[in-house]
Amino acid sequence: MENVSALRKVTNSLQRIMSILVKELRQLSRDRPTFAMIVIIPLIQLLLFGFAINTDVRELPVSIVDDSRTYYSRALIEALKATQVIRVVRQDATPQEAENALQRGTVRAALLIPSDFNQRLNDGRPPAQWLVDGSDTMISSAILKLQTMPFSAIEGIQSVSPRALFEVVLYYNPEQRSVVNIVPGLVGVILTMTMIMFTSAALVRERERGNLELLIATPVHPMELMIGKIVPYIFVGLIQTGIIISLGHLIFDVPFVGSIVQMLLATMLFISASLTLGLIISTCTETQLQAMQMTVFILLPSILLSGFMFPFEGMPVAAQWLSELLPATHYMRLMRGIVLRGAEIQCMSNNALYLGVFTIAGLMVAAKRFKKSLD
């Protein structure tokens, strides 16, 4: 007898969750602007980030002051051009002129080849000098990388042993295209944005439209309400993930070496975590505008601190701590691991575990904060 009534309780609870879920889906399907946003946000962001955020520095305008004018100096210039890192836009007669061009901003760097270039090639002194505009670190580091260019790159010089200290082998993304790193991370950013945005408004909207007073006068349990509210959006998030990953593959040629099932699993974990975060926001705001502002408040650190834009390792310790709290950070790691390195969730179980724990704790907090009362 007790079993029967316990079973009854569970089925009743499931029925209530289902009723909320179906209602949310119906409302979502009739809300054209939101429906459009689900598809358009990932599209626009993908194109924007994919094309605009390009950390691959190419074709830097440079000036050349060639005092040597020998076969080797010309071979050096050709070798540099071949790297595509630089584009020679002017030849200057003196270092002074080149410096002026640097100051005016017409060039980003200037190469000085001294008249004793050929001698220097053989006696171990640095054969040539770069003057670099160091104000943009991205640009200067591109030029700095040229330091490691082997002598053998210059045609006609084989005899000299390569002076580079290390040999570096690049795994994954050997062409060093930043878009490859950006696209899987972008999934995290877009999901953070849309998932938190949708659910942060979910309860507030009911309150603003006056539905809440009736809803809390029904037998619905807060936890049932929370679950019924987030499950529809898990599907929405999966659709968005599909759009970004497949378009990233088609347009930007981002490889997908991992397993799709693993990616879906990680994504579902992250979506759930983001949705519960949105629900918590929803329980502590009064209007949709407030909910929106809170969403931006979470979104900004998720973009800046999650490792999406800047490597985690470069952040100060305090920022790293903050970063570890954000679900987006853990998802970034999982996604890059799965999509780019073919890793399995099991080898990054800490990240997955964090997302799971975050979701469950978040749901409990949201349900606890949500009082079935108008006080």
Place this chain on the structure above:
Amino acid sequence: MSLAISAKGLTRCFGDFIAVDRLDLSIEEKTIFGFLGPNGSGKSTTLRMLTGLLTPSHGDICVLGLDIPKQSEALRLRLGYMTQKFSLYDDLSIEENLKFMAQVFNLPGREVNKRIDAQLTVYGLDQRRKRMAGSLSGGQRQRLALAAATLHEPELLLLDEPTSAVDPENRRDFWETLFDLCDQGATILVSTHYMDEAERCHNLAILEGGIKQADGSPKQLMADMQATVLEVDGTHLRQIREVLTARPEILSAAQQGARLRVLVTNALSNPEEWLKSQWPDAMKDRTIERVRPSLEDVFVHCTGQRRQ
């Protein structure tokens, strides 16, 4: 006779403001009980406390034998609540709204469709079942809200100003439905600011400024009124009204067509003579007639004293 609702010393403050002040209530089972009061008199606040949606600042509530707000979850299944503002979903159809409510209340799957069909017929919505709730007229919304509130056949119905956006004909039909529900065994508590509706209730309480000014059956309230109602005819009624209301013995005076309806305190044994002796000139050639008090007189009498 057992009580569906009893409340003692019910009080609710919002900050310093006292919205409901030491209210005592006894509502008999299977009757229609009315809350009559102007806007801001605390009707909605009281109903919300009785449903357990608002926690009282002081006082005890017992609804259907349950201790509220402690046991309000147990009350949910036995209670139908119609909020003052339409609170079903504008972007769901009539049928979808009812289905949602049916599932939230765990109506057995086999019965849901039958029950919804029956409700749609009773409330005259069966032709429009696919219409979005947001596109309905005031009367249709109100019927939909009542259909939703009674879907699970609750023992107790709390209706907060259900007819405020409804035309008179629809209001009449609505009250017929309420009496049907009452005959079927439901206890109904309804708030209103319409006299004619209050007069239809078995019992009512008159609220003003969060304080219960009087309660009882409409008949009893009219009989017990501590004032006499006189009607004075003639011309220049507006001027006479000003003169009369300046005196404390005159509780109120209001023009009704060609007559002036005057409420005089019971302290005077012969109010007609008193009027004539006080204003011999003004009352000359006028007929002064004693009439039966109406509920409006009771209302004015109860709420007017506070204003003075």
